Amino acid sequence: MSDALLAAYDAVLFDLDGTVYHGTRVIPGAPETVRAAREHGTSVRFVTNNASKAPDEVVAHLTGLGMPSEPAEVHTSAQAGAVLLQERLEPGDEVLVVGTSSLADEVARAGLEPVRRHGDRVRAVVQGHSPDNTWAALAEACLAIRAGALWVACNVDATLPSERGLLPGNGSMVAALRTATDVVPLVAGKPEPLLFETAARSAGADRPLVVGDRLDTDIAGAVSAGIDSLVVLSGVATPKQLIEAIPAERGTYLARDLTALTEPADDLRIGPRPGWSVQVRDDVLVASGDGDDLDLLRALCHSAWETGITAIDGDAEARLGLS
Structure with missing residues (x-):
């Protein structure tokens, strides 16, 4: 070890x-x-x-999957969003929440007032993923942002992995509001x-x-x-x-x-790998040798990053499932 x-x-x-x-x-x-x-x-x-779940909900999910954890070990973009809001607003300011009740709770814990409709006292909008986000919720946010409210997006992930495949993520909803408002939000998460x-x-x-x-x-x-x-x-x-x-x-x-x-660690590092040689021929990365497919990919990444050439030969494409 x-x-x-x-x-x-x-x-x-x-x-x-x-x-x-x-x-x-x-x-x-x-x-x-x-x-x-x-x-x-x-x-x-x-x-x-993912801003849709509170830390204790994440812990419950992890525990159910065989990974017992503590809330203090969980860090979410909802928490980060609340930090950005707290740094920029006054205590008690209204924040229009587009997202789950867990996101609204984070706003409240930051000393701010979560609301769901635009009004004269709304000072900011915070947007996080929720499967229940609707056109009506986006419309309220659009009105607030156009009126000058600070806009914080918990994240801008275009997709969300699931057991069924990739689904629309918060970034897809953020993109809709960007189109409607011509405003770029502050991003709290990764x-x-x-x-x-x-x-x-x-x-x-x-x-x-x-x-x-x-x-x-x-x-x-x-x-x-x-x-x-x-x-x-x-x-x-x-x-x-x-x-x-x-x-x-x-x-x-x-x-x-x-x-x-x-x-x-040395077996996992992206870089030249034993058993593989990568050369540049006519602006194409040509790999020769034999070994693990992931080692081939590590070596190709290294060469591509060093040379700026991303085209690779057909044999390597086929081996990596790119053809």
């Missing part, structure tokens, strides 16, 4: 949707991996852009660094590791916060996205899923 990836860090900051579970279905091996981190003495935090910074501080961590499945939120947030990250392919990220990733969305390590935390 001394050479395992989790042993190199003093806290692991797990994304949830697509990383630990898909809706009601746990990622195979997740409970055992979280338990291994705890037994090693590595702090565990769960950092989610990829902004606040959630990761807060989670790391709560764990007393000097060297945390982010584990996530989305390049544009989890990994971009880690880069923004200056934290190493493990990209997992159990959710949204694809090999093509990894090869084409911009510098702000590039992870440190790559694995199929979070169970790799118990594997040697």
Whole structure:
């Protein structure tokens, strides 16, 4: 275990949707991996852009999936949204809530007054995911934003992983309001660094590791916060996205899923890999050799990021399922 990836860090900051579970279905091996981190003495935090559930609801869900946790280990974008509002408003100011009752409770805990309809006293709008968000709720928010209210989006994830596949996320609803108002919201959750910074501080961590499945939120947030990250392919990220990733969305390590935390760190690092050679020929990355498909992807990502060339040869495409 001394050479395992989790042993190199003093806290692991797990994304949830697509990383630990898909809706009601746990990622195979997740409970055992979280338990291994705890037994090693590595702090565990769960950092989610989903603003629809309160920390105790997240804990109940995790516990039901075999990962007993504490509310203090959960950090949500609803909490981050409430922090942004509290920093910018006066105590008692009205905030129009587009989202769940859990989001409204976070607003109230911040000393503000959650409301559901636009009025003269509304000073801000906070928007988070809820399966019950309606056109009427968006209409109230549209009126408030157009009247000059501060607008905070808990997150801008376009999609939400589920056991049935990708569903519309809060970002899709945010995009509708952006179109209707020509206003860009403040974003509380990932990829902004606040959630990761807060989670790391709560764990007393000097060297945390982010584990996530989305390049544009989890990994971009880690880069923004200056934290190493493990990209997992159990959710949204694809090999093509990894090869084409911009510098702000590039992870440190790559694995199929979070169970790799118990594997040697050197085996997971994105970079040149034993058994594989990648060369540039006519502006195409040509891989030769043999070995693990993920090692091939790690090597291709390294070469693509170093050269700026993202086209790869047909054999590698076929092997990675890109053709």
